[in-house]
Amino acid sequence: MKIVLAVLVLVLAGCGEAASPVAQPPAASTTATSSAPAGPKMPKVVEMRLADARELLEAQGYRVAQEDGTGQQRPILEPLNWVVVSQLPEADAAAPSGTQVQLKVRKPTDTSVSQEPPVKGAVPNVVCLDLQKAQDTLQAAGFYLLGSEDATGQGRQRLVDRNWVVVSQSEAAGSKPDPKTKIVLGAVKFGEPTGASGCKS
Template sequence: MKVMWCAPLLLLVVGCAADQPAQQPTVTVTASAADPTTPQQTSPTPSEPPDPTVAPPTDPQPSAPPPQSTAPPTKPRPPSAPGSARTAVVPAVVGVNHQLAQDTMQAAGFYYLLEEDATGQGRLLINDRNWVVVSQSPAGGSTAPLDTKIVLRSKKIGE
């Protein structure tokens, strides 16, 4: 339970602060539904004298409507054609720690990553840092769309 350790800590903090003189902080909170362009007057804190140059608030004037934009509205872009996807060079990660290989692929813009046990045992790669990439598809150095499925086949280090 996370709450249990807070109580002794709270008592320790409160007990340590008992020797210091109590000093009340001054907080001024204002809330209004008035026009945000109208200046609001806040009440002075006890340590500040009232400012005689500030006039008391008057009835707010009706505000002018916001200026209209003269720029033409932007049109949504049509969906891209299947052959016009952004492409990038697939990083070569064979022989690299599996976790570093995933990080490298994502840094290059490839996020559709699959991983397989290269020994054929069907094991799950739970701790990616204990595995090394032995093959990849598509091959490193080739150009591919960023939404391409990248398959990393790995085996445990030392196998």
């Protein structure tokens, strides 16, 4: 009987020494769902004044080059007088800081009126042209006695005619006055209100 009890004790002790498996926590997922941040994108500057477009682009670290989009290779002296008509890279394209942006620009008056050649002896419509081009057009039609005035009534001098847009003319388009008649053009600076002329300045 003692031998049986001893054997039973040994068996129970052996069972108690067996190590029970320890449950391991589930492994953390290593697949991340977050994507890398997108790079900088080119802002849209088409239809903006060149001065504003340049300020925006340069503030974001881009280099700017511009050219006359009409192909006339006119010098771009006053950025406020020009409007962006195309850009490369285009808006929303990926473009890191330092990228050169090529802008093509026009004056608001470039497409305002017909570019038909003037008829000799008939007053052409020069409203919405820049003052220099308006004078050239009138002279091509045979009118050389020309004057201009600040249409805002401030009496400012027109030092650079290309910086002004014509909003009125003293002789109606299509009329045929004496060639010695003085034609006075009312003008405002680009970017100023053009009143009832309908010009985009």
